Amino acid sequence: MTHFPPSFVWGAAAASYQIEGAAYEDGKGLSIWDMLCRKPGAIWEGHTGDLACDHYHRCAEDVALMRQLGLQAYRFSISWPRVLPEGTGKVNPSGLGFYDRLVDSLLEAGVAPYATLFHWDFPYALYCKGGWLNRDSADWFANYARVVVEALGDRVRDWMTLNEIQVFVGMGHLDGEHAPGDKLGMPEVLRVGHHALLAHGKAVQAIRAASPGPCRVGWAPTIFPLIPMTKSPEDVAAARLAMFSVPEGDYALWSSSWWLDPVFFGRYPEDGLRVFASAAPPVESGDMETIAEPLDFCGFNIYQGRRVQAGPEGYPVVVPHATGYAKTSYDWAVMPETLYWGPRFMYERYGVPLFITENGLANADWISLDGAVHDPQRIDFTRRYLLALERAIADGVDVRGYFHWSLMDNFEWAQGYRERFGLIFVDYATQQRVLKDSATWYRDVIASNGVKLHEGL
Numbered sequence: 001m002t003h004f005p006p007s008f009v010w011g012a013a014a015a016s017y018q019i020e021g022a023a024y025e026d027g028k029g030l031s032i033w034d035m036l037c038r039k040p041g042a043i044w045e046g047h048t049g050d051l052a053c054d055h056y057h058r059c060a061e062d063v064a065l066m067r068q069l070g071l072q073a074y075r076f077s078i079s080w081p082r083v084l085p086e087g088t089g090k091v092n093p094s095g096l097g098f099y100d101r102l103v104d105s106l107l108e109a110g111v112a113p114y115a116t117l118f119h120w121d122f123p124y125a126l127y128c129k130g131g132w133l134n135r136d137s138a139d140w141f142a143n144y145a146r147v148v149v150e151a152l153g154d155r156v157r158d159w160m161t162l163n164e165i166q167v168f169v170g171m172g173h174l175d176g177e178h179a180p181g182d183k184l185g186m187p188e189v190l191r192v193g194h195h196a197l198l199a200h201g202k203a204v205q206a207i208r209a210a211s212p213g214p215c216r217v218g219w220a221p222t223i224f225p226l227i228p229m230t231k232s233p234e235d236v237a238a239a240r241l242a243m244f245s246v247p248e249g250d251y252a253l254w255s256s257s258w259w260l261d262p263v264f265f266g267r268y269p270e271d272g273l274r275v276f277a278s279a280a281p282p283v284e285s286g287d288m289e290t291i292a293e294p295l296d297f298c299g300f301n302i303y304q305g306r307r308v309q310a311g312p313e314g315y316p317v318v319v320p321h322a323t324g325y326a327k328t329s330y331d332w333a334v335m336p337e338t339l340y341w342g343p344r345f346m347y348e349r350y351g352v353p354l355f356i357t358e359n360g361l362a363n364a365d366w367i368s369l370d371g372a373v374h375d376p377q378r379i380d381f382t383r384r385y386l387l388a389l390e391r392a393i394a395d396g397v398d399v400r401g402y403f404h405w406s407l408m409d410n411f412e413w414a415q416g417y418r419e420r421f422g423l424i425f426v427d428y429a430t431q432q433r434v435l436k437d438s439a440t441w442y443r444d445v446i447a448s449n450g451v452k453l454h455e456g457l
């Protein structure tokens with residue numbers, strides 16, 4: 001018995017800078033991540049994405065592994081400076097050629113390509129022109145979207161514009177932990193965010209205009225679901241309230257509604273405008289209409305969340321994690337209910353079909369004496385999260401698919417190669433790939449359309 005519809009899409013995800021390597025090959029331009037990785041102290045152990053998983057050269061082998069897993073879809077991202085070395089202007093045919101081959105081999109293997117246009121590797125040449133702070137960035141991005149869709153749109157049907165706007169805006173421009181490593185004031189950070197939203201809207205229009213056939217367009221923000229402590233209507237209402245408010249202080253930029261309300265309702269939420277006050281971004285006439293260009297779906301990257309209960313007058317109060325709570329090697333709390341309440345709250349408010357575009361965990365995996373990689377934690381984690389997602393589907397939430405993060409171990413941004421998120425183990429010294437136990441388990445989950453999740457329960 002399963003509640004996953006027959007059309008449910010089972011996939012895995014990765015991103016260009018995290019796996020491709022070939023950072024300085026075949027005419028690729030520099031990205032802001034190439035630059036940040038050169039900065040002493042910026043990345044754990046001085047790691048870089050120069051070689052990463054060498055996927056650029058091993059793409060055929062990697063697609064063969066996807067086929068072996070029976071993956072139905074693969075979410076990958078396109079490196080903007082690989083396609084347009086200067087960000088605008090001259091196209092790099094070898095760069096585009098790489099994605100062309102990737103898409104062909106995916107289709108050959110029966111794996112549907114889900115392409116993300118921007119997963120953080122912004123062209124350095126455009127950063128030098130002001131990056132996202134420059135309002136022209138919206139047109140630069142839309143132009144890049146057009147170039148890619150004109151080349152691949154005859155075979156790629158599913159497109160996402162931006163990955164995790166909160167993260168590249170906040171961690172890249174406020175905290176400076178991610179590229180470009182800036183620590184700007186809040187007015188500038190919010191202007192960066194507004195231009196990125198505008199870029200999203202213009203890219204949605206560009207994708208539809210350039211696509212030769214029918215296409216579906218979405219984006220992939222991250223959310224941190226608020227989980228009601230109990231099922232009481234009061235706790236559920238408190239969690240919902242917290243989920244869609246812009247809090248004062250450090251968490252403000254992580255709010256869901258600040259980023260999603262403009263896209264789905266065409267306006268910034270009023271509480272956000274109050275919280276950010278004079279730092280709120282300048283909005284020109286027509287901006288909000290462009291940003292709110294209708295989407296076919298919304299992707300959500302979900303890893304962890306927080307519990308909330310109703311306090312005095314129903315006001316949400318965050319409940320700390322219990323002593324000894326389960327956590328991953330990255331110290332993220334294991335919270336399967338995030339895949340129930342996250343999709344449910346989002347669907348209630350925005351009403352669009354959704355995908356889980358990322359979910360997974362970092363784990364301390366290594367090759368055992370028997371030559372295998374045993375990762376029971378990844379199996380248990382994914383099983384719990386998927387069972388929660390299935391409950392959301394059973395309760396009427398329109399979830400179309402699930403992409404595990406990640407297909408293979410990779411460069412985890414400022415953490416370098418410290419964290420292993422893959423279903424496939426990568427030995428970085430030899431570039432050998434080993435399917436982890438979780439990979440063969442996931443293959444069976446896919447083949448049974450989720451029935452496997454209930455085995456022995």
Ligand code: FCB
Binds near residue numbers: 164222358413
């Ligand atoms: C998300 C990113 C993805 C990966 C996972 C662990 O925030 O989108 O690239 O790093 O976290």
